Amino acid sequence: MTGNTSPGATARTAASTPALHARGVTKVYRSGTMEVHALRGVDLDLIVSELIVLVGASGSGKSTLLNILGGLDQPTSGDVHFGQLDLTACDDAALTRYRRDHVGFVFQFYNLIPSLTAEENVALVTEIADDPMAPGEALDLVGLGDRRNHFPAQLSGGEQQRVAIARAIAKRPQILLCDEPTGALDSQTGVRVLEAIERVNKELGATTALITHNAGISDMADRVVSFADGRIAQVRVNAHKRPAREITW
């Protein structure tokens, strides 16, 4: 299997990494004569290394914003910058490049490749990254070092999600985007997943945005951004972050 690199390389800071910067972002979906305004002029900065939680009802626009920040979708108008990179000016190839080099994704339904083992699922990403950590190291980080040779079908839901997190962070992304990462998990398992995200955010310094419907999870964030009707309704700064292990629901 892939060789181990030095285990001490886990705490690379991202002090020089530019944050994401969004101004006046709107998104309108058109279908026939119908127009759906998913985002109506959102301004938001993601500060380096912070953990931000996005909350709001279904259709409030939080997922749309996450997709745009992650380079999966383009805004109808507005301005999104990742450092010097203008995401709104990128074509498909450039957005692919952006995702590949800078963004880690964690999905609600894990989206592991069933024909690859845990370690191979991580290697899938490290093989195309510039300066990745070893897949085993990423799995150790989420506490799954001993399950590396298991196929997804042989892992529990929580384990699968932690493999997905290892896959997302193995390339040392500047941005980590998680869309309902605990949505399909029970509370106990969910907490272990959140602990993994927390640890990655802390140790790798990845700017992390996390969408959730679960109000309890907000407590682990530096900032909580509430969405309503395509706009940011409220931004709350947590003076005291609660560690993930203390969260219950």
Next chain:
Amino acid sequence: MVTLQMNALNRKLMRDLWRLRGQIIAVALVIASGIAVMIMSLSTMESLDETARAYYERYRFADVFATVKRAPEHLSGRIAEIPGVQSVETRIAQSAILDIDGFEEPVLGFIVSIPERGAPLLNRLHLRAGRMVAPGRPDEVVVRESFALAHGLAPGDSLEAILNGHLRRLTVVGIALSPEFVYAIGRGALMPDDKRFAVLWMGRESLAAAFDLDGAFNDVALSLLRGTRPQEVIDRLDRILARYGGIGAVERADQISNWFLMNEIEQLRTMSGILPSIFLTVAAFLTNMVMARLIATEREEIGLLKAFGYTNWAVARHYMKMVGAMSGLGIAIGWAAGFWLGRLNTRLYAENFDFPFLLYRPSTAVFVSVALLSLAIALLGGLGAVRRAAALPPAEAMRPPAPPAYRRTWVSRMPGHWLDQPTRIILRQALRWPLRSFMTAAGIAMSVAVMITALQWLDAIDRMIDVHFMQAQRQDVSLALAEPQSREIVRDIARLPGVLSAEPFRSVAARLRAGTRHKRVSIEGVPQVPNLNLVYDAAERPLSVPPGGLVMSTKLAEVLGVGRGDMIRVEVLEDHRPIREVPILDLFETYIGTPVYMEIGALGRMMRERPAVNGAHLLIDPLDKPAFFRAVKETPEVSGLALRQAAIDTFDETMGEMLLIFVSFFSGFAATLAVGTTYNSARIALSERGRDLATLRVLGFSRGEVSYILLGEVAILTLLAMPLGCLAGYGLAWVMTNAFDTELFRVPLILAPSTYGFAVLFGLAAAVVTAALVRLRVDHLDLIAVLKTRE
């Protein structure tokens, strides 16, 4: 207007059909190919058969034919008394050399008598232009249509003929067809050569006068009463004719023109069996693949339907309708294509076979039975998948299927550490469903195999021409004499202008008998070591013919059930009609005909005759050809000649045209197989792995990298299919050449490396084009949906 009441399930069916149209069309085309080949072959067969039957009946094609040297006319009364004989027609039939204005080479003519008043009793002519010969006009002739067309002859034109040594100018008064000459070939020829072989009909009295056969006949045709066994009549007829130089009567089945025709019909029957079974098998597999995938993606719908109270049967019926629609489309296309190809094919055959009319009325039975057969096969293919749908408990159906379980087996460990993850995905996917992978590869392989089978004919024909015409025949011309002559005539022939070398031959009609098997043959007497017309084994070895026995083709030995060293009874049917037990000295493999040779001196001794010849093979100086031809036209003893180059040209031309069409048909069918299999395989891969692929795109994989994962499996299976296809192609070619093994032709199993190469390139090209089509869909993967939904 009819209001179409459609229930919800049927509406779903229609929309599913529309949504899956690409895959459905791909499967339908494979089904259609099978049906088209089957209908094409069966309908051509049926129409040739029906046309021949109708033609034979309307124009009173005879049932038994016999030739004699010279028999008195009154014998016809005795022949008519043979039980079972309906009518008797005595005739005169003679070969003659013709001279056509503006055509340098002598033309071989076969002249048959017709009554000067009234129509013949049997083998009536179908007049295409002009009129029949008039009484008292001895120089009038009716000529066979294709010959007239080849030379632009019309009623009123004339030609010269050497009749019994006398040059005569004959006037063409009519152009006609005859059931006796649906397929007309000259002596020793393999293919009809309308420029160099003519059939002429002349008034009986004039022909009798020309050949000193007044009050006599040398040919007789009989029709039999219904239910009469020809062999009994033939036995009695042979006894009557024996002392008049009868060389054995033949029944209709062995009459040369009819034999060729029936042989062709038989080959069509073979064709209608082999290829369609391949197509329909592949179609069944594809149907299964498409249905299994559709049902897997519709688990929730199926669960819902059942929760609503739809019965298992209703669900099964719904999906069976889908299979029905898929094969229904295939059947419709196959019917149309089959009808069109059948008509085209029938016309092509009709060009080689001369019919006054062509009945292309394929019976409904053919269409219906072919459709039912393919429907049954498709339903069988879909059955497994549909049964799974019907058996799905509603609660389970509403849950998504468990992720496909991959385990660490030798298979998953096998790919070495040097493989990147995308390649592992591809390999494991292919190995996870080995049967499906194998069947996909097999489908693509069959397209290569079909292509190889088609192309192998080109290689085989090349080989046949090379061995038969290039290696075995060294002569330029073969001259045949009207009557056997003493051997001294060879010296005269050798003195004709331009003749460089002459090799005599003697042909003797005989019946070979081994136990209960027997066959009428012409024993060729040749020098012990022939120099011009070699006795040539297909293993590229010329044989010598030692005196004292027979050297025969392996096919003839097979027909008679004899081998090298066996004794065989030779019943000569000419002159003193000796009967001898003779050893078989050697066997040799030939691709064409069933020749049998004997050393010419030994043959003469067996015949108890002075050394005699029937003709000679000649080497001619090309510069002296015109002079040679002129001389031949003035040599009364010569009744026929065959030119090697002309034979090669006709062979090439006739086969070339047929093969071109044959190969293009097959390329189309092979392409359908390759495209149908590749397209479905890639689409199903896309449907199964769409979510994985979209995930990879989100993770930063480019379109190209994702396409590699999608199409890599198809690529691997395609590559795997190539050697498999070559192997299957060899096997299929073997089956085909065996199926087409007749006494007339044995198609050698020859496969040039370029044939494999071309077929492989063809298969690869088809796969690449299809893959490119599916590749376009990678651009439309929904990256956002994959974040949220679960399949």
